[in-house]
Amino acid sequence: MTRPSQRTRSRKHISKALPGGRTNIHFKREVPKGGGCASCGKPLAGVSPLLPYEIRKVNKTRKSISRIYGGHLCPNCLKIALKQAARTLSVV
Numbered sequence: 001m002t003r004p005s006q007r008t009r010s011r012k013h014i015s016k017a018l019p020g021g022r023t024n025i026h027f028k029r030e031v032p033k034g035g036g037c038a039s040c041g042k043p044l045a046g047v048s049p050l051l052p053y054e055i056r057k058v059n060k061t062r063k064s065i066s067r068i069y070g071g072h073l074c075p076n077c078l079k080i081a082l083k084q085a086a087r088t089l090s091v092v
């Protein structure tokens with residue numbers, strides 16, 4: 001009988017062949033949502049939604065974007081934020 005915590009369709013079911021010739025179902029962890037923009041909530045491109053043990057294996061370029069506020073704000077929100085910051089600068 002399956003554990004109650006695993007009786008959900010959001011976990012990926014993987015059929016594994018056992019040494020005795022039988023098969024068994026293993027449950028993979030739920031796939032994380034991935035990064036979203038801190039301002040508008042839109043999913044960020046270039047940030048892979050991976051499990052922690054998978055994140056440790058991938059390159060730095062798949063974890064974040066090499067732009068200021070990359071991996072935190074989407075390009076549209078960054079453009080707006082930079083414009084607003086430049087307009088509120090007080091030139092003395």
Ligand SMILES: [Zn+2]
Pocket residue numbers: 037038039040041042073074075076077078
């Ligand atoms: Zn945004």
